[in-house]
Amino acid sequence: MNGTNGVKAKGIVVFSGGSAANNLVDVFKAVQNHKKCPLSYVIPISDNGGSSSELIRVFGGPGIGDVRSRLVRLIPDDPDHDDSEKAAIKVFFNHRLPKDRHAAKKEWLSIVEAEHPLWSNISSAKKELIRSFLNHVNMEILKRLRPSSTFDFSSASIGNLFLTGARLFSGSFESAIYLLSSICSVPPSISVLPAITTNFTHHIAAGLSNGLQITGQNAISHPISQPSPLLPLSNLDGNPYSSTATSDTEEQETEKHDKIEDANLPGSLPSLRRPQILFSKSSSSSSDLPARISRIWYINPYGQEIRPPANPKVISALNSAQAVIYSIGSLYTSIVPSLILKGVGEALADPKIRFKILILNSTNDRETGPRETPFTAVDFVGAVAKAAVYSQSTSASMGAGEKEVRKEEWKSYVTHLIHLTGPQTPVVDKEELSTLGIECIKVYGRRADGENWVRYDEKALVQALEVLMGGRPPKMERSRRNTLEG
Incomplete structure (x- = not known):
């Protein structure tokens, strides 16, 4: 997109996960339209829960659920036209199969065979294009069928199955995203960028302040009833976060998983291979972590730390950005996994990016507890800065990632x-943040229905972002109180 003087306008880059930030898509779109600039979403690919876990188990590859969720959410709504096909496509790609395994497989076959009502209002040309990739992934599922391993369609997302089929057919995750983006009519000025462009699975681990380690994103954020065990951290091999001690039970579980013929490498961590299809994202379903999260890092299937580089398109978007926004969502599993990648921290520190805006979550969750010592705004800012500094570390071991980041450096990233x-x-300690060179802007929210917490009002948030980025003076409505306070 070009600015008013014909020169290509610098873009806006939003770091976010899937579900939570989907609620703010219209906010970012409104700011983009006002600034007349490109908009890029950076989405992590480390999610190993839900239906993504079954796709990863059978096919390997990245966690694609958040990418699919954002692309489908970006299907444009035109209030002046009755576009039933766009609405049908949105429903189709968001559809999940039943929880019951047999009912799920039966419904899947009716979709593949074009007999399901979901195909209503989707044109024949698009239907056959979509169905060709669903048939392809179905064929790949049948090819991988073994006595020890059958695909579980329970709660599977049709959009995730489509993206997987497109990735397997083209051999390119980027091509699969392009195809779904085209089908969903996502405007060309908006890009959905996976944090890592890959055909492989990338898992994360969390180190807690009490010395324990959790492996796998789902175990960190939304553990199932039998979460992955907390492993003690050791100083073996010069790596303070490695754990080479394995109990007899863990060895037996490894051997058990090695008998299953799937995409997992022999001897890889059982905690990354357990079925995790059914879980709940409600805060009430997740117990507190035993201690605060100290940091996040990427691991290979055997639990060893790795340092993957960011998607080059992410770095390119940052290098031509006027503003970076850290959106609402899970701090350590939605935002930080994108920030710790090689190249991201250096790009974020560039003073040419004038605005580096953190939108603070409306509540704390499992990742920013425990309840006795909940995160403050200062803690959120510190976590972002620490992740960006770790991204720039040249050390392969985690000693560098554990060093304290001087608070004076925080304003380089927020x-x-x-x-x-x-x-x-x-x-929010406004005085402390102000002394660090970080400006605080309070906006009024609205009470969530039936809940004792508040959520962002879209108009108030758009107003805050536009005023902050020098767009226009705040508009005050007589009928409501001031929505913006600097």
Whole structure:
């Protein structure tokens, strides 16, 4: 997109996960339209829960659920036209099969055979294009069928199955995203960029402040009823986060998983191979972590730390950005996995990016607890800065990642903080942040229905972002109180 003077406008880059930030897509779109600039979403690919876990088990490859979720959410709505096909495509790619395994497989076959009502209002040309890739992934599932391994369609996302089919057919995750983006009519000025462009699985691990380690994103954020065990951290092999001690039970579990013929490498961590299809994202379903998360890093299938580089398109978007926004969502599994990649921290530190805006979550969750010592705004900013500094480390071991980041460096990665005030909102110490060169902007929110917490009001958030980025003076409505307070 070009600015008013014909020169290509610098873009906006949003770091986010899937579900939470989907609620703010219209906000970012409104700001993009006002600034007349490109908009890029950077999405992590480390999710190993839900239906993604079954696709990873059978095919390997990246966690694609958040990418699919954002692409489908970006299907444009035109209130002036009754576009039933776009609405049908949105419903189709968001559809999940039943939880019951047999009912799920039966419904899947009716979709593949074009007998399902979901195909209504989708044109014949698009239907046959979509169905060809669903048939392809179905064929690949049948090819991998073994006595020890059958694909479980329970709660499977049709959009995830389509993306997997397109990736397997083309051999390119990027091509699969392009195809789904085209079918969903995502505007060319908006890009959905996986944090890592890969055909391989990338898992993350978390180190807690009490010395324990959790492997796998789902175990960190939304553990199932039998979560992956917490492993003690050791100083063996010069790596403070490696654990070479294995119990007899873990050895037996490894041997058990090695008998299953799937995409997992022999001897890889059982905690990354357990079925994790059914889980709940509700805060009430997740117990507190025993201690605060100290840091996040990527691991290979055997649990060893690796340092993958960021998608080159992410670095390119950052190099031509006027603003970076860290959106709402899970801090350590939605935002940080993108920030710790090689190249990201250096690009973020560039002073040419004038606005580096953290939109503070309206509540703390499992990742930013425990409840006795919940994260404050200062903790959120510190976590972002620490991740960006770790991204620039040249050391392969984690000693470099554990060094304290001077607070004076934080403003290189966060210049502004937007926050709410109300029940359960994280504490914001404006004075401390101000001394660090970080400006705080309070916006009023609205009470969530039936809940004792507040959520961002879209109009208020758009207003805050536009005022902050020098767009226009705030508009005040007589009928409501001021929505913006600097």
